[in-house]
Amino acid sequence: xxxxxxxxxxxxxxxxxxxxxxxxxxxxxxxxxxxxxxxxxxxxxxxxxxxxxxxxxxxxxxxxxxxxxxxxxxxxxxxxxxxxxxxxxxxxxxxxxxxxxxxxxxxxxxxxxxxxxxxxxxxxxxxxxxxxxxxxxxxxxxxxxxxxxxxxxxxxxxxxxxxxxxxxxxxxxxxxxxxxxxxxxxxxxxxxxxxxxxxxxxxxxxxxxxxxxxxxxxxxxxxxxxxxxxxxxxxxxxxxxxxxxxxxxxxxxxxxxxxxxxxxxxxxxxxxxxxxxxxxxxxxxxxxxxxxxxxxxxxxxxxxxxxxxxxxxxxxxxxxxxxxxxxxxxxxxxxxxxx
Numbered sequence: 647x648x649x650x651x652x653x654x655x656x657x658x659x660x661x662x663x664x665x666x667x668x669x670x671x672x673x674x675x676x677x678x679x680x681x682x683x684x685x686x687x688x689x690x691x692x693x694x695x696x697x698x699x700x701x702x703x704x705x706x707x708x709x710x711x712x713x714x715x716x717x718x719x720x721x722x723x724x725x726x727x728x729x730x731x732x733x734x735x736x737x738x739x740x741x742x743x744x745x746x747x748x749x750x751x752x753x754x755x756x757x758x759x760x761x762x763x764x765x766x767x768x769x770x771x772x773x774x775x776x777x778x779x780x781x782x783x784x785x786x787x788x789x790x791x792x793x794x795x796x797x798x799x800x801x802x803x804x805x806x807x808x809x810x811x812x813x814x815x816x817x818x819x820x821x822x823x824x825x826x827x828x829x830x831x832x833x834x835x836x837x838x839x840x841x842x843x844x845x846x847x848x849x850x851x852x853x854x855x856x857x858x859x860x861x862x863x864x865x866x867x868x869x870x871x872x873x874x875x876x877x878x879x880x881x882x883x884x885x886x887x888x889x890x891x892x893x894x895x896x897x898x899x900x901x902x903x904x905x906x907x908x909x910x911x912x913x914x915x916x917x918x919x920x921x922x923x924x925x926x927x928x929x930x931x932x933x934x935x936x937x938x939x940x941x942x943x944x945x946x947x948x949x950x951x952x953x954x955x956x957x958x959x960x961x962x963x964x965x966x967x968x969x970x971x972x973x974x975x976x977x978x979x980x981x982x983x984x985x
Contacts, residue, residue, distance in 0.1 A: 649747045651754045656680060660800050664851075669804055673794075677701050677783040678758060681803050684745070689932070694750060697740040697805045698757045700765040701793060703785040704732040706777035714775070715768065720802060724792055731792050734779060736765050740805040797855045829876020831869050846876050863888050874914045892916055928960050 656672035668684040683695040720735040738757040769779045829846035873880040893916040942948045960966040
């Protein structure tokens with residue numbers, strides 16, 4: 647974070663793209679998580695939606711307590727072999743600000759103060775429910791690790807409402823739906839025997855975790871089949887040939903009937919690519935994103951490579967490396983020898 651927000655230091659725990667927007671997440675030693683969704687125009691940051699969270703490790707019946715709260719809160723349960731770990735997240739409301747240091751820091755400060763005050767009140771109130779709320783920063787290392795390693799933390803903490811850039815978000819979401827098209831995915835049967843059939847659009851950004859590698863691959867297989875049956879192309883990066891069966895009809899037709907799939911077994915046309923046949927056009931990647939991928943931090947080398955990409959517009963890493971070999975740094979070391 648380029649701004650000096652109070653109650654630091656702030657350590658970056660996530661930086662990436664979510665639903666078409668750049669999202670940054672930071673945590674401090676007081677158990678606060680600051681989420682910033684950046685609004686950009688022509689690669690220039692215009693504004694940001696800020697939301698701040700306070701994280702507690704909960705011991706007791708957090709479910710009953712949640713229903714009594716007058717404000718929004720989120721509970722996360724993580725079941726491990728020997729215990730179920732519970733977390734309670736309290737949040738400020740999201741707020742849009744111009745991306746200027748004084749404005750950004752002032753608003754973040756206001757949100758933090760309100761959240762800290764309400765969190766203190768709620769913590770005291772929880773004692774009446776035999777619920778112990780322990781600040782995440784005061785919890786044992788294994789508890790902190792359990793929270794920050796949870797794969798759903800990023801989507802859960804991302805603002806659900808983004809005042810100031812909602813119109814932009816709606817425009818992007820609409821375009822994404824047009825690209826993805828219509829369709830559905832049959833995920834299986836409930837215990838009551840009802841088929842779970844979900845819209846394909848809901849699977850656009852899906853994380854599959856838990857269970858065994860075999861089960862996770864089976865879910866990917868179902869999503870891929872749903873896409874193909876909905877006339878939506880599917881690209882699978884298959885390192886161990888787990889999905890070759892997509893091009894063959896299921897030999898156990900009776901099994902499909904048992905799962906209430908009223909379709910004849912079919913295979914799908916598949917085209918195989920080797921690693922040297924798959925590439926990404928560098929002109930389709932932002933300069934900043936590419937520099938992060940190859941590990942270049944701010945400095946002379948980054949400036950040189952950035953200028954090189956803009957001037958030469960290489961289509962591949964090979965072209966970029968060839969152009970970089972012709973450039974000498976001030977220390978007379980070739981940039982390609984250093985990276």
